[in-house]
Amino acid sequence: MDWSWESAANSVPLLLEGLLVTVEITLLASVVAYALGLVFALIRRTGIPVLSQAVLLFIEFVRSTPLLIQVFVLYYVIQPVGGMTLSPFTTGVIALGVHYATYAAEVYRAGIEAVPKGQWEATTALNLPRSRVWTAVVLPQAVPRVLPALGNYTISMFKETPLLLAIGVVDVLARAKEVGADTFRVTEPYTLAGVLFLLVSLPASILVRRLERRAAHS
Amino acid sequence: MSSSVSHIITTVLSGLTATVTAAVGGIALTVVLSLIAGLALGSPSRAVRGISRVYVEIFRGTSEVVQLFWLYFVLPVLVGFQLVPMFAGILVLGLNHGAYGAEIVRGAVNSVPRAQFEGAVALNLTPAQRMRRVILPQAFAEMLPPFNNLFIQLLKSTALLSFIAVPEMARQGELLRPVFGADLGWIYGTELVLYLLLALLITSGMRLLERIAARRLGRAPAKMTATAGGV
Amino acid sequence: MPPTVDSPMIRFSQVVKSYGDHVVLRDLDFTVAPGEFVSLIGPSGSGKTTILRLLMTLEKLDGGTIEVCGDYLSHMKRGEKLVPADEKYLREARKRIGMVFQQFNLFPNMNVLRNITEAPIHSLGLSRDEAEARAVELLEMVGLTDKKDEHPTRLSGGQQQRVAIARALAMRPDVLLLDEVTSALDPELVADVLRVLREIATSTDITILCVTHEMQFARDVSDRVMMFDQGQVLEDATPDKLFNDPEHDRTRRFLKAVIDRA
Numbered sequence: 001m002d003w004s005w006e007s008a009a010n011s012v013p014l015l016l017e018g019l020l021v022t023v024e025i026t027l028l029a030s031v032v033a034y035a036l037g038l039v040f041a042l043i044r045r046t047g048i049p050v051l052s053q054a055v056l057l058f059i060e061f062v063r064s065t066p067l068l069i070q071v072f073v074l075y076y077v078i079q080p081v082g083g084m085t086l087s088p089f090t091t092g093v094i095a096l097g098v099h100y101a102t103y104a105a106e107v108y109r110a111g112i113e114a115v116p117k118g119q120w121e122a123t124t125a126l127n128l129p130r131s132r133v134w135t136a137v138v139l140p141q142a143v144p145r146v147l148p149a150l151g152n153y154t155i156s157m158f159k160e161t162p163l164l165l166a167i168g169v170v171d172v173l174a175r176a177k178e179v180g181a182d183t184f185r186v187t188e189p190y191t192l193a194g195v196l197f198l199l200v201s202l203p204a205s206i207l208v209r210r211l212e213r214r215a216a217h218s
Numbered sequence: 219m220s221s222s223v224s225h226i227i228t229t230v231l232s233g234l235t236a237t238v239t240a241a242v243g244g245i246a247l248t249v250v251l252s253l254i255a256g257l258a259l260g261s262p263s264r265a266v267r268g269i270s271r272v273y274v275e276i277f278r279g280t281s282e283v284v285q286l287f288w289l290y291f292v293l294p295v296l297v298g299f300q301l302v303p304m305f306a307g308i309l310v311l312g313l314n315h316g317a318y319g320a321e322i323v324r325g326a327v328n329s330v331p332r333a334q335f336e337g338a339v340a341l342n343l344t345p346a347q348r349m350r351r352v353i354l355p356q357a358f359a360e361m362l363p364p365f366n367n368l369f370i371q372l373l374k375s376t377a378l379l380s381f382i383a384v385p386e387m388a389r390q391g392e393l394l395r396p397v398f399g400a401d402l403g404w405i406y407g408t409e410l411v412l413y414l415l416l417a418l419l420i421t422s423g424m425r426l427l428e429r430i431a432a433r434r435l436g437r438a439p440a441k442m443t444a445t446a447g448g449v
Numbered sequence: 450m451p452p453t454v455d456s457p458m459i460r461f462s463q464v465v466k467s468y469g470d471h472v473v474l475r476d477l478d479f480t481v482a483p484g485e486f487v488s489l490i491g492p493s494g495s496g497k498t499t500i501l502r503l504l505m506t507l508e509k510l511d512g513g514t515i516e517v518c519g520d521y522l523s524h525m526k527r528g529e530k531l532v533p534a535d536e537k538y539l540r541e542a543r544k545r546i547g548m549v550f551q552q553f554n555l556f557p558n559m560n561v562l563r564n565i566t567e568a569p570i571h572s573l574g575l576s577r578d579e580a581e582a583r584a585v586e587l588l589e590m591v592g593l594t595d596k597k598d599e600h601p602t603r604l605s606g607g608q609q610q611r612v613a614i615a616r617a618l619a620m621r622p623d624v625l626l627l628d629e630v631t632s633a634l635d636p637e638l639v640a641d642v643l644r645v646l647r648e649i650a651t652s653t654d655i656t657i658l659c660v661t662h663e664m665q666f667a668r669d670v671s672d673r674v675m676m677f678d679q680g681q682v683l684e685d686a687t688p689d690k691l692f693n694d695p696e697h698d699r700t701r702r703f704l705k706a707v708i709d710r711a
Binding site: 116118119121122124125126127128129132136137140141 | 505506507540543544546547548550552554555556557558559567568571572616617620
């Protein structure tokens with residue numbers, strides 16, 4: 001085994017810089033996914049004529065095709081055609097966020113279905129306006145229940161960000177590659193990159209599992 | 219159709235073989251590893267349980283791309299021989315998705331009612347016979363919808379193999395990009411349509427399996443979504 | 450159009466309601482006068498709950514019309530014709546009607562006070578102070594003043610149902626619908642709820658339709674009892690008449706079975 005602790009230690013600062021980028025992208029993409037996912041779920045739920053079917057098709061299409069291709073489409077096709085200039089970072093956030101919004105939509109849908117029918121009937125009996133039915137009764141009951149599932153998706157997003165190095169995002173894996181190219185030693189940076197992922201995702205998973213157990217009991 | 223578009227389509231199609239090979243190989247390895255690790259997670263032996271738990275947590279807890287880079291760039295340095303890209307790709311696909319699959323197997327086995335297990339004990343079957351003839355056939359039907367989702371995830375992951383120069387569809391498309399800048403829509407459009415078709419193929423196959431499994435158990439098959447579900 | 454002594458609070462005309470192939474209500478006609486307390490009794494599946502659900506617009510009519518306070522409930526006038534009502538019309542029409550459910554249906558994410566004030570604030574437009582004052586009054590009436598900051602999950606079934614009653618009354622409905630409101634309660638808790646209902650019946654002039662299996666209660670408190678069977682009104686009389694001297698054998702048999710079980 002050819003492992004140099006010195007080499008490993010030297011690569012750590014750069015790797016941590018990259019990890020910061022990975023975490024930033026994950027958090028921003030999560031915000032996009034959670035918000036957009038809710039919008040998708042509500043559109044599907046209220047069944048607005050053309051929009052509802054369009055959203056369904058979009059969701060099925062995005063869920064069944066590789067994220068990598070979607071990133072390329074956003075960066076190389078939509079961006080120039082739409083006249084925008086997006087940095088690789090922003091492209092990554094949007095592509096990752098939209099991709100996982102389609103998963104989040106299904107999660108929200110299940111959460112909304114789980115709200116008992118009697119709650120809806122009570123809002124009719126009390127003649128509550130539509131907006132209040134959603135904001136005061138249904139969503140406050142549906143959303144907390146689905147938070148563990150959303151948490152798991154955030155962890156998944158975290159693990160998928162490295163593929164963004166294909167469009168030049170300088171995340172932890174890209175840094176590892178840099179170090180490998182500079183020092184001609186690939187073992188330490190790549191192994192450490194893997195370890196860093198474990199160090200973040202394992203505690204996060206335990207946290208989510210604890211959330212799940214709490215949600216199941218309440 | 220202009221000649222450049224037909225060239226684009228043919229080139230992307232040329233990657234189809236590699237994509238399918240990687241997917242089939244990955245799925246096969248996933249099934250094997252899922253069964254082994256999934257059953258090992260329920261083993262009475264602490265050591266066996268521990269080993270499979272470590273395997274599952276490592277491959278579920280790290281990024282698939284990082285695993286790919288490690289197996290292709292680091293492993294040769296450590297053990298001395300270079301893995302062929304396709305082989306490395308199938309290995310990573312199998313190891314990664316096998317870890318998720320192990321949890322699916324474990325969940326399905328645990329969902330078989332305890333009464334079935336007790337009935338098998340009462341019939342004096344050995345543990346292996348219990349698993350093979352009573353528990354697994356029932357767990358099998360439970361496993362199919364989540365495995366459908368997992369296999370589609372695997373199919374989507376084959377695109378990552380472009381990072382290690384496997385000549386699958388995503389890579390073929392990227393080779394075209396510098397040359398056919400004006401027709402990028404055709405490149406990615408073709409790729410996306412082909413991935414969709416492959417995903418539908420997987421789902422149809424799994425649906426067929428589900429009908430067979432349900433018939434053998436005398437049950438109505440459960441519902442499955444047409445395409446991939448959650449991770 | 451407000452009801453007069455001659456015009457009823459509720460009128461069902463030739464009402465038809467089916468679920469798929471199963472016809473639950475068949476050309477149903479009946480009226481209810483303002484301020485009446487009417488108990489609806491009968492075997493399950495006879496359509497009693499469906500009547501309440503139609504009145505609360507939780508279900509759509511398949512035929513016939515329903516009038517509340519002289520206005521059509523589920524239809525609106527377009528010139529000379531009657532067409533099914535749109536959501537805007539229904540929102541106006543619902544203002545007069547309130548309902549208490551068998552499963553209480555309190556909002557678990559709000560405490561008792563907010564459960565009661567939510568609709569008066571956001572549907573009737575009361576200020577928070579007005580709504581809270583009204584809520585406190587009603588909580589006193591149902592005997593739960595000390596529970597106003599509690600969450601519904603910490604209350605017993607009987608207490609939850611009393612909160613549900615207060616919540617419905619906070620809307621000051623003209624018509625109150627009670628759908629087997631004690632059927633989901635443990636026997637010891639039933640009495641408290643019935644006491645509250647008795648109080649409402651005597652001290653207010655709300656028109657009340659009550660689907661119930663509590664025969665003693667129906668007998669004591671109702672102005673009128675309607676016995677339903679297979680979607681039709683089998684008998685419609687004062688409690689004295691119906692309980693002591695029913696006209697139909699079916700009624701007699703039903704009462705015997707229910708009272709024997711009690």
